[in-house]
Amino acid sequence: MNSLTDNSLMLQVKAGQVDKMGLLFERYHRPLLAFFYHATSHATGSEDLVQTVFYRMLKYRHTFSGEGEFRTWMYHLARNVLADAAKKEKPAKYHQDVADWAEKIGGGPTADASLQKNQEVDLLHRALGQLSADAREVLVLSRFQELKYEQIATLLNTTAGAVKVRAHRALGQLKDIYMKMENGSKVH
Protein backbone atom coordinates (compact mmCIF):
# COMPACT_ATOMS: atom_id res chain seq x y z
CA MET A 1 0.00 0.00 0.00
CA ASN A 2 2.30 2.67 1.28
CA SER A 3 5.10 2.86 -1.22
CA LEU A 4 7.20 4.92 1.16
CA THR A 5 7.64 2.39 3.94
CA ASP A 6 11.18 1.16 4.45
CA ASN A 7 10.24 -2.28 3.25
CA SER A 8 8.50 -1.19 0.08
CA LEU A 9 11.32 1.21 -0.76
CA MET A 10 13.85 -1.55 -0.37
CA LEU A 11 11.71 -3.90 -2.45
CA GLN A 12 11.63 -1.26 -5.17
CA VAL A 13 15.39 -1.03 -5.00
CA LYS A 14 15.52 -4.79 -5.30
CA ALA A 15 13.22 -4.66 -8.33
CA GLY A 16 15.69 -2.36 -10.08
CA GLN A 17 14.73 1.15 -8.96
CA VAL A 18 18.12 1.61 -7.46
CA ASP A 19 17.66 5.36 -6.97
CA LYS A 20 15.05 4.63 -4.27
CA MET A 21 18.02 3.93 -2.02
CA GLY A 22 18.40 7.70 -1.75
CA LEU A 23 15.34 7.96 0.49
CA LEU A 24 16.62 5.20 2.71
CA PHE A 25 19.94 6.98 2.95
CA GLU A 26 18.17 10.14 4.09
CA ARG A 27 16.35 8.13 6.73
CA TYR A 28 19.16 6.02 8.06
CA HIS A 29 22.57 7.55 7.52
CA ARG A 30 22.39 9.32 10.89
CA PRO A 31 21.26 6.32 12.94
CA LEU A 32 23.90 4.21 11.22
CA LEU A 33 26.54 6.84 11.84
CA ALA A 34 25.58 6.80 15.51
CA PHE A 35 25.71 3.01 15.54
CA PHE A 36 29.27 2.95 14.24
CA TYR A 37 30.33 5.95 16.25
CA HIS A 38 29.18 4.40 19.51
CA ALA A 39 30.85 1.17 18.58
CA THR A 40 34.16 2.60 17.41
CA SER A 41 34.34 6.14 18.77
CA HIS A 42 35.75 7.13 15.45
CA ALA A 43 33.81 9.78 13.58
CA THR A 44 35.40 9.78 10.11
CA GLY A 45 35.89 6.02 10.11
CA SER A 46 32.23 5.67 10.96
CA GLU A 47 31.23 7.57 7.85
CA ASP A 48 33.19 5.14 5.72
CA LEU A 49 31.44 2.26 7.41
CA VAL A 50 28.03 3.83 6.79
CA GLN A 51 28.94 4.17 3.13
CA THR A 52 29.95 0.53 3.07
CA VAL A 53 26.60 -0.51 4.55
CA PHE A 54 24.72 1.36 1.83
CA TYR A 55 26.94 -0.13 -0.83
CA ARG A 56 26.33 -3.61 0.50
CA MET A 57 22.59 -3.00 0.68
CA LEU A 58 22.73 -2.21 -3.04
CA LYS A 59 24.97 -5.08 -3.89
CA TYR A 60 23.09 -7.67 -1.87
CA ARG A 61 19.63 -6.21 -2.44
CA HIS A 62 18.39 -9.58 -3.72
CA THR A 63 18.86 -11.01 -0.22
CA PHE A 64 16.17 -8.69 1.15
CA SER A 65 13.04 -10.83 1.20
CA GLY A 66 10.63 -8.19 2.44
CA GLU A 67 9.32 -10.63 5.04
CA GLY A 68 11.41 -9.29 7.88
CA GLU A 69 11.81 -5.65 8.75
CA PHE A 70 14.13 -3.52 6.71
CA ARG A 71 15.85 -2.12 9.80
CA THR A 72 16.68 -5.58 11.07
CA TRP A 73 18.18 -6.50 7.73
CA MET A 74 20.10 -3.21 7.60
CA TYR A 75 21.58 -3.70 11.06
CA HIS A 76 22.43 -7.24 10.16
CA LEU A 77 24.58 -5.90 7.34
CA ALA A 78 25.89 -3.10 9.56
CA ARG A 79 27.05 -5.62 12.16
CA ASN A 80 28.88 -7.56 9.46
CA VAL A 81 30.52 -4.37 8.23
CA LEU A 82 31.59 -3.61 11.78
CA ALA A 83 32.97 -7.10 12.31
CA ASP A 84 34.89 -6.92 9.00
CA ALA A 85 36.33 -3.54 9.92
CA ALA A 86 37.34 -4.79 13.35
CA LYS A 87 39.17 -7.70 11.73
CA LYS A 88 40.98 -5.44 9.31
CA GLU A 89 41.94 -2.68 11.71
CA LYS A 90 44.17 -3.05 14.65
CA PRO A 91 42.09 -4.34 17.56
CA ALA A 92 43.32 -1.45 19.69
CA LYS A 93 41.30 0.92 17.62
CA TYR A 94 38.09 -0.82 18.48
CA HIS A 95 38.60 -1.97 22.03
CA GLN A 96 40.12 1.36 22.38
CA ASP A 97 42.45 2.60 24.92
CA VAL A 98 40.70 5.17 27.06
CA ALA A 99 43.72 7.46 26.92
CA ASP A 100 43.89 7.90 23.17
CA TRP A 101 40.14 7.89 22.85
CA ALA A 102 39.71 11.52 23.87
CA GLU A 103 42.44 12.47 21.46
CA LYS A 104 40.67 10.79 18.60
CA ILE A 105 37.43 12.55 19.27
CA GLY A 106 39.15 15.85 19.83
CA GLY A 107 41.12 15.49 16.61
CA GLY A 108 38.23 14.31 14.48
CA PRO A 109 36.90 16.98 12.15
CA THR A 110 33.31 16.30 13.12
CA ALA A 111 33.75 15.82 16.82
CA ASP A 112 31.27 17.74 18.84
CA ALA A 113 33.02 20.51 20.75
CA SER A 114 30.63 20.17 23.63
CA LEU A 115 31.96 16.65 24.15
CA GLN A 116 35.13 17.91 25.70
CA LYS A 117 33.35 20.49 27.76
CA ASN A 118 30.78 18.25 29.25
CA GLN A 119 32.64 16.04 31.65
CA GLU A 120 29.68 13.86 32.46
CA VAL A 121 29.06 13.05 28.84
CA ASP A 122 32.75 12.49 28.32
CA LEU A 123 32.87 10.06 31.22
CA LEU A 124 29.88 8.14 30.07
CA HIS A 125 31.23 7.78 26.57
CA ARG A 126 34.51 6.53 27.91
CA ALA A 127 32.68 4.09 30.14
CA LEU A 128 30.78 2.82 27.14
CA GLY A 129 34.06 2.35 25.35
CA GLN A 130 35.26 0.11 28.15
CA LEU A 131 32.37 -2.30 27.85
CA SER A 132 32.94 -5.51 25.96
CA ALA A 133 31.87 -5.28 22.32
CA ASP A 134 28.94 -7.64 22.91
CA ALA A 135 27.65 -5.77 25.92
CA ARG A 136 28.04 -2.42 24.20
CA GLU A 137 26.26 -3.64 21.10
CA VAL A 138 23.09 -4.62 22.94
CA LEU A 139 22.96 -1.23 24.63
CA VAL A 140 23.69 0.64 21.44
CA LEU A 141 21.00 -1.23 19.55
CA SER A 142 18.34 -0.78 22.19
CA ARG A 143 19.19 2.71 23.38
CA PHE A 144 20.62 4.49 20.39
CA GLN A 145 19.02 2.67 17.50
CA GLU A 146 15.76 2.30 19.38
CA LEU A 147 15.26 -1.21 18.20
CA LYS A 148 12.75 -3.23 20.17
CA TYR A 149 14.07 -6.21 22.11
CA GLU A 150 12.18 -8.43 19.74
CA GLN A 151 14.01 -6.91 16.77
CA ILE A 152 17.39 -7.14 18.46
CA ALA A 153 16.63 -10.77 19.22
CA THR A 154 16.01 -11.44 15.51
CA LEU A 155 19.23 -9.65 14.68
CA LEU A 156 21.32 -11.54 17.24
CA ASN A 157 19.52 -14.79 16.57
CA THR A 158 18.31 -15.21 20.13
CA THR A 159 15.19 -14.56 22.21
CA ALA A 160 13.85 -11.24 23.44
CA GLY A 161 14.22 -12.50 27.00
CA ALA A 162 17.90 -13.24 26.49
CA VAL A 163 18.42 -9.79 24.97
CA LYS A 164 16.84 -8.14 27.98
CA VAL A 165 19.01 -10.11 30.35
CA ARG A 166 22.11 -9.20 28.36
CA ALA A 167 21.09 -5.53 28.19
CA HIS A 168 20.34 -5.46 31.89
CA ARG A 169 23.73 -6.92 32.71
CA ALA A 170 25.47 -4.52 30.32
CA LEU A 171 23.71 -1.60 31.90
CA GLY A 172 24.86 -2.74 35.33
CA GLN A 173 28.45 -3.02 34.08
CA LEU A 174 28.24 0.39 32.49
CA LYS A 175 26.99 1.85 35.73
CA ASP A 176 29.87 0.28 37.68
CA ILE A 177 32.50 1.49 35.21
CA TYR A 178 30.96 4.92 35.20
CA MET A 179 30.91 5.13 39.01
CA LYS A 180 34.52 4.00 39.21
CA MET A 181 35.59 6.62 36.69
CA GLU A 182 33.58 9.29 38.39
CA ASN A 183 35.19 8.49 41.74
CA GLY A 184 38.59 8.37 40.08
CA SER A 185 38.19 11.80 38.54
CA LYS A 186 37.00 13.20 41.84
CA VAL A 187 40.08 11.87 43.53
CA HIS A 188 42.26 13.64 40.96
Add this chain to the structure above:
Amino acid sequence: MEAKFINCEQVREGLMDWLANEMPADEAQAVEAHLAQCPDCRREQAAVWQLWQAMGNLPVPEPSEQMRPRFYSMLAEFQAAEQRKQQWSVAALVQKLRDWWQPAYAMRLAYGLALLVVGLAAGYGLKARVDAPGAATQQPLAAVPAPAENAQQAQLLALLANPSAVQRLRAVSYAEEVAPTNERVVGALLSTLYQDPNVNVRLATLEVLAGLADDPTVRQGLVRALAQQDSPLVQSAMADVMVQLQERRSVRGLRKLLRQDNLNEQVKTKIEQSIQSLSHDRSAPADASTPSTYHENNDHTDSALDTSVAA
Protein backbone atom coordinates in the same frame (compact mmCIF):
# COMPACT_ATOMS: atom_id res chain seq x y z
CA MET B 1 -8.33 -1.78 38.05
CA GLU B 2 -6.49 -2.73 41.19
CA ALA B 3 -2.75 -2.67 40.77
CA LYS B 4 -0.96 -5.98 40.71
CA PHE B 5 1.34 -6.64 43.60
CA ILE B 6 4.92 -7.28 42.56
CA ASN B 7 8.15 -7.73 44.52
CA CYS B 8 11.68 -6.28 44.14
CA GLU B 9 12.80 -9.23 42.01
CA GLN B 10 10.01 -8.69 39.53
CA VAL B 11 10.79 -4.99 39.37
CA ARG B 12 14.36 -5.80 38.46
CA GLU B 13 13.23 -8.30 35.84
CA GLY B 14 10.98 -5.74 34.24
CA LEU B 15 13.58 -2.99 34.35
CA MET B 16 14.63 -3.17 30.72
CA ASP B 17 11.05 -3.16 29.48
CA TRP B 18 10.31 -0.26 31.75
CA LEU B 19 13.30 1.71 30.47
CA ALA B 20 12.56 1.06 26.84
CA ASN B 21 8.91 1.88 27.35
CA GLU B 22 7.93 -1.60 26.23
CA MET B 23 5.98 -2.37 29.40
CA PRO B 24 2.21 -2.90 29.37
CA ALA B 25 0.33 -0.17 31.24
CA ASP B 26 -0.96 -2.32 34.08
CA GLU B 27 2.48 -3.71 34.77
CA ALA B 28 3.97 -0.22 34.74
CA GLN B 29 1.37 0.77 37.29
CA ALA B 30 2.37 -2.13 39.48
CA VAL B 31 6.01 -1.05 39.25
CA GLU B 32 5.08 2.49 40.27
CA ALA B 33 3.12 1.11 43.20
CA HIS B 34 6.08 -0.96 44.33
CA LEU B 35 8.54 1.90 43.97
CA ALA B 36 6.28 4.11 46.07
CA GLN B 37 6.83 1.86 49.07
CA CYS B 38 10.32 0.40 48.44
CA PRO B 39 13.16 2.96 48.89
CA ASP B 40 15.85 0.48 47.77
CA CYS B 41 14.19 -0.18 44.48
CA ARG B 42 13.45 3.50 44.09
CA ARG B 43 17.12 4.39 44.48
CA GLU B 44 18.23 1.65 42.12
CA GLN B 45 15.64 2.53 39.50
CA ALA B 46 16.46 6.23 39.67
CA ALA B 47 20.18 5.59 39.15
CA VAL B 48 19.57 3.37 36.16
CA TRP B 49 17.04 5.79 34.75
CA GLN B 50 19.57 8.58 35.02
CA LEU B 51 22.18 6.54 33.23
CA TRP B 52 19.70 5.57 30.54
CA GLN B 53 18.76 9.22 30.02
CA ALA B 54 22.39 10.27 29.93
CA MET B 55 23.07 7.67 27.28
CA GLY B 56 20.23 9.07 25.23
CA ASN B 57 21.83 12.48 25.47
CA LEU B 58 25.22 11.32 24.30
CA PRO B 59 26.13 13.46 21.33
CA VAL B 60 26.71 11.88 18.00
CA PRO B 61 28.90 13.62 15.45
CA GLU B 62 27.09 15.45 12.68
CA PRO B 63 27.57 13.85 9.28
CA SER B 64 30.33 15.64 7.45
CA GLU B 65 29.56 17.69 4.37
CA GLN B 66 31.13 15.09 2.13
CA MET B 67 28.96 12.27 3.39
CA ARG B 68 25.86 12.95 1.29
CA PRO B 69 27.65 13.72 -2.00
CA ARG B 70 29.80 10.65 -1.50
CA PHE B 71 26.75 8.46 -1.11
CA TYR B 72 24.97 9.89 -4.14
CA SER B 73 27.97 9.56 -6.39
CA MET B 74 28.37 5.97 -5.25
CA LEU B 75 24.69 5.40 -6.00
CA ALA B 76 24.99 6.95 -9.47
CA GLU B 77 28.05 4.85 -10.21
CA PHE B 78 26.31 1.73 -9.05
CA GLN B 79 23.30 2.54 -11.19
CA ALA B 80 25.41 3.14 -14.27
CA ALA B 81 27.33 -0.09 -13.75
CA GLU B 82 24.05 -1.93 -13.29
CA GLN B 83 22.70 -0.52 -16.55
CA ARG B 84 25.84 -1.43 -18.43
CA LYS B 85 25.62 -4.93 -17.05
CA GLN B 86 22.01 -5.20 -18.13
CA GLN B 87 22.77 -3.99 -21.60
CA TRP B 88 25.57 -6.46 -21.92
CA SER B 89 24.03 -9.41 -20.26
CA VAL B 90 20.29 -9.67 -20.53
CA ALA B 91 19.16 -7.55 -23.43
CA ALA B 92 22.14 -8.17 -25.65
CA LEU B 93 22.19 -11.88 -25.02
CA VAL B 94 18.50 -12.31 -25.67
CA GLN B 95 18.78 -10.29 -28.85
CA LYS B 96 21.70 -12.32 -30.06
CA LEU B 97 19.90 -15.55 -29.29
CA ARG B 98 16.84 -14.29 -31.13
CA ASP B 99 18.94 -13.27 -34.05
CA TRP B 100 20.57 -16.51 -34.78
CA TRP B 101 19.42 -19.33 -32.60
CA GLN B 102 15.87 -19.47 -33.83
CA PRO B 103 16.48 -19.37 -37.58
CA ALA B 104 19.12 -22.00 -37.03
CA TYR B 105 16.66 -24.11 -35.15
CA ALA B 106 14.04 -23.61 -37.82
CA MET B 107 16.57 -24.52 -40.47
CA ARG B 108 17.50 -27.75 -38.73
CA LEU B 109 13.87 -28.60 -38.25
CA ALA B 110 12.95 -27.81 -41.83
CA TYR B 111 16.00 -29.64 -43.13
CA GLY B 112 15.18 -32.78 -41.23
CA LEU B 113 11.56 -32.72 -42.17
CA ALA B 114 12.21 -31.89 -45.77
CA LEU B 115 14.49 -34.92 -45.98
CA LEU B 116 11.89 -37.13 -44.38
CA VAL B 117 9.02 -35.91 -46.50
CA VAL B 118 11.02 -36.00 -49.70
CA GLY B 119 12.28 -39.48 -48.93
CA LEU B 120 8.80 -40.74 -48.27
CA ALA B 121 7.33 -39.05 -51.29
CA ALA B 122 10.05 -40.33 -53.54
CA GLY B 123 9.72 -43.82 -52.16
CA TYR B 124 6.05 -43.72 -52.78
CA GLY B 125 6.64 -42.43 -56.27
CA LEU B 126 8.90 -45.40 -57.02
CA LYS B 127 6.42 -47.95 -55.77
CA ALA B 128 3.26 -46.53 -57.21
CA ARG B 129 3.44 -44.00 -59.96
CA VAL B 130 -0.17 -43.12 -59.66
CA ASP B 131 -0.21 -39.60 -58.37
CA ALA B 132 2.84 -38.12 -59.95
CA PRO B 133 4.64 -40.07 -62.64
CA GLY B 134 7.68 -37.83 -62.57
CA ALA B 135 8.04 -37.84 -58.83
CA ALA B 136 10.47 -40.71 -58.58
CA THR B 137 13.07 -39.08 -60.75
CA GLN B 138 12.55 -35.56 -59.52
CA GLN B 139 12.27 -35.99 -55.79
CA PRO B 140 15.71 -37.44 -55.02
CA LEU B 141 17.29 -34.35 -56.48
CA ALA B 142 15.24 -32.26 -54.12
CA ALA B 143 16.62 -34.23 -51.17
CA VAL B 144 19.25 -31.55 -50.93
CA PRO B 145 16.94 -28.90 -49.51
CA ALA B 146 16.76 -25.74 -51.46
CA PRO B 147 17.85 -22.69 -49.53
CA ALA B 148 15.16 -20.24 -48.59
CA GLU B 149 14.51 -18.47 -51.84
CA ASN B 150 14.20 -15.02 -50.45
CA ALA B 151 14.09 -12.94 -47.34
CA GLN B 152 10.34 -13.42 -47.02
CA GLN B 153 10.73 -17.13 -46.73
CA ALA B 154 13.61 -16.88 -44.34
CA GLN B 155 11.53 -14.64 -42.13
CA LEU B 156 8.66 -17.07 -42.40
CA LEU B 157 10.80 -19.98 -41.30
CA ALA B 158 12.04 -18.00 -38.32
CA LEU B 159 8.53 -17.01 -37.33
CA LEU B 160 7.31 -20.60 -37.49
CA ALA B 161 9.85 -21.53 -34.83
CA ASN B 162 8.85 -18.66 -32.56
CA PRO B 163 7.84 -19.73 -29.07
CA SER B 164 4.82 -17.44 -29.15
CA ALA B 165 1.69 -19.07 -30.62
CA VAL B 166 0.50 -15.70 -31.87
CA GLN B 167 3.72 -15.27 -33.83
CA ARG B 168 3.39 -18.73 -35.32
CA LEU B 169 -0.21 -17.99 -36.31
CA ARG B 170 1.06 -14.88 -38.02
CA ALA B 171 3.66 -16.97 -39.80
CA VAL B 172 1.05 -19.45 -41.02
CA SER B 173 -1.22 -16.79 -42.45
CA TYR B 174 1.84 -15.12 -43.90
CA ALA B 175 2.70 -18.41 -45.57
CA GLU B 176 -0.62 -18.31 -47.38
CA GLU B 177 0.28 -14.94 -48.89
CA VAL B 178 3.77 -15.90 -49.91
CA ALA B 179 2.44 -19.05 -51.60
CA PRO B 180 5.18 -21.30 -50.27
CA THR B 181 6.30 -23.38 -53.15
CA ASN B 182 9.65 -23.66 -51.42
CA GLU B 183 10.24 -27.12 -50.06
CA ARG B 184 11.64 -25.89 -46.80
CA VAL B 185 8.62 -23.78 -46.15
CA VAL B 186 6.32 -26.69 -46.94
CA GLY B 187 8.42 -28.89 -44.67
CA ALA B 188 8.20 -26.39 -41.85
CA LEU B 189 4.44 -26.07 -42.29
CA LEU B 190 4.02 -29.83 -42.21
CA SER B 191 6.11 -30.10 -39.08
CA THR B 192 3.95 -27.39 -37.55
CA LEU B 193 0.89 -29.46 -38.36
CA TYR B 194 2.53 -32.57 -36.85
CA GLN B 195 3.79 -31.16 -33.63
CA ASP B 196 2.76 -27.63 -32.86
CA PRO B 197 1.36 -27.63 -29.31
CA ASN B 198 -1.26 -25.03 -30.14
CA VAL B 199 -4.54 -26.22 -31.69
CA ASN B 200 -5.25 -22.92 -33.41
CA VAL B 201 -1.87 -22.92 -35.05
CA ARG B 202 -2.40 -26.48 -36.28
CA LEU B 203 -5.87 -25.61 -37.65
CA ALA B 204 -4.54 -22.58 -39.50
CA THR B 205 -1.69 -24.64 -40.87
CA LEU B 206 -4.09 -27.33 -42.03
CA GLU B 207 -6.08 -24.73 -43.91
CA VAL B 208 -3.02 -23.40 -45.70
CA LEU B 209 -1.74 -26.87 -46.52
CA ALA B 210 -5.16 -27.94 -47.86
CA GLY B 211 -4.83 -25.11 -50.35
CA LEU B 212 -1.49 -26.54 -51.50
CA ALA B 213 -2.76 -30.08 -51.84
CA ASP B 214 -1.93 -30.16 -55.54
CA ASP B 215 1.60 -30.82 -54.41
CA PRO B 216 1.96 -34.59 -53.83
CA THR B 217 4.38 -33.90 -50.96
CA VAL B 218 1.73 -31.92 -49.18
CA ARG B 219 -0.97 -34.55 -49.78
CA GLN B 220 1.29 -37.25 -48.48
CA GLY B 221 2.17 -35.12 -45.48
CA LEU B 222 -1.47 -34.49 -44.71
CA VAL B 223 -2.27 -38.19 -44.79
CA ARG B 224 0.59 -38.92 -42.45
CA ALA B 225 -0.40 -36.11 -40.11
CA LEU B 226 -3.86 -37.61 -39.74
CA ALA B 227 -2.94 -40.36 -37.29
CA GLN B 228 -0.90 -38.01 -35.10
CA GLN B 229 -3.67 -35.65 -34.16
CA ASP B 230 -5.14 -35.86 -30.71
CA SER B 231 -7.33 -32.77 -30.68
CA PRO B 232 -10.97 -33.49 -31.73
CA LEU B 233 -11.08 -30.13 -33.48
CA VAL B 234 -8.11 -30.91 -35.66
CA GLN B 235 -9.23 -34.49 -36.18
CA SER B 236 -12.58 -33.49 -37.59
CA ALA B 237 -11.08 -30.64 -39.61
CA MET B 238 -8.64 -33.11 -41.14
CA ALA B 239 -11.42 -35.55 -41.94
CA ASP B 240 -13.19 -32.72 -43.75
CA VAL B 241 -10.11 -31.87 -45.74
CA MET B 242 -9.62 -35.50 -46.73
CA VAL B 243 -13.16 -35.74 -48.05
CA GLN B 244 -12.69 -32.44 -49.81
CA LEU B 245 -9.51 -33.64 -51.48
CA GLN B 246 -11.00 -37.08 -52.10
CA GLU B 247 -7.79 -38.44 -50.65
CA ARG B 248 -8.48 -42.15 -50.55
CA ARG B 249 -5.15 -42.97 -49.02
CA SER B 250 -6.37 -41.26 -45.90
CA VAL B 251 -8.84 -44.07 -45.21
CA ARG B 252 -6.17 -46.05 -43.47
CA GLY B 253 -5.20 -43.10 -41.30
CA LEU B 254 -8.83 -42.40 -40.52
CA ARG B 255 -9.39 -46.01 -39.49
CA LYS B 256 -6.38 -45.76 -37.25
CA LEU B 257 -7.90 -42.66 -35.69
CA LEU B 258 -11.11 -44.58 -35.04
CA ARG B 259 -9.16 -47.02 -32.92
CA GLN B 260 -8.00 -44.27 -30.53
CA ASP B 261 -9.40 -44.95 -27.07
CA ASN B 262 -10.45 -41.48 -26.07
CA LEU B 263 -11.94 -40.46 -29.38
CA ASN B 264 -14.66 -37.83 -29.17
CA GLU B 265 -18.09 -39.30 -30.12
CA GLN B 266 -18.86 -36.56 -32.61
CA VAL B 267 -15.50 -36.93 -34.22
CA LYS B 268 -16.04 -40.67 -34.42
CA THR B 269 -19.30 -40.20 -36.31
CA LYS B 270 -17.67 -37.68 -38.56
CA ILE B 271 -14.75 -39.91 -39.37
CA GLU B 272 -17.02 -42.84 -40.08
CA GLN B 273 -18.95 -40.67 -42.50
CA SER B 274 -15.76 -39.52 -44.11
CA ILE B 275 -14.52 -43.06 -44.57
CA GLN B 276 -17.82 -44.00 -46.18
CA SER B 277 -17.73 -41.02 -48.43
CA LEU B 278 -14.14 -41.76 -49.48
CA SER B 279 -14.78 -45.46 -50.08
CA HIS B 280 -17.98 -45.11 -52.08
CA ASP B 281 -18.00 -41.84 -53.91
CA ARG B 282 -15.42 -42.89 -56.39
CA SER B 283 -15.09 -46.59 -56.69
CA ALA B 284 -13.48 -46.44 -60.11
CA PRO B 285 -9.78 -45.94 -59.19
CA ALA B 286 -10.20 -47.99 -56.04
CA ASP B 287 -7.17 -50.08 -57.01
CA ALA B 288 -5.06 -47.01 -56.36
CA SER B 289 -5.55 -47.42 -52.63
CA THR B 290 -3.97 -50.84 -52.66
CA PRO B 291 -0.45 -49.86 -53.59
CA SER B 292 -0.61 -46.89 -51.28
CA THR B 293 -1.45 -49.09 -48.32
CA TYR B 294 1.27 -51.42 -49.39
CA HIS B 295 3.66 -48.51 -49.58
CA GLU B 296 2.88 -47.39 -46.05
CA ASN B 297 4.15 -50.68 -44.76
CA ASN B 298 7.38 -50.38 -46.66
CA ASP B 299 8.53 -46.87 -45.91
CA HIS B 300 11.99 -47.90 -44.89
CA THR B 301 12.78 -50.17 -47.76
CA ASP B 302 11.50 -47.55 -50.10
CA SER B 303 13.67 -44.85 -48.66
CA ALA B 304 16.71 -47.07 -48.88
CA LEU B 305 15.91 -47.90 -52.46
CA ASP B 306 15.36 -44.26 -53.07
CA THR B 307 18.81 -43.26 -51.86
CA SER B 308 20.48 -45.82 -54.03
CA VAL B 309 18.65 -44.48 -57.03
CA ALA B 310 19.69 -40.97 -56.12
CA ALA B 311 23.28 -42.08 -55.82
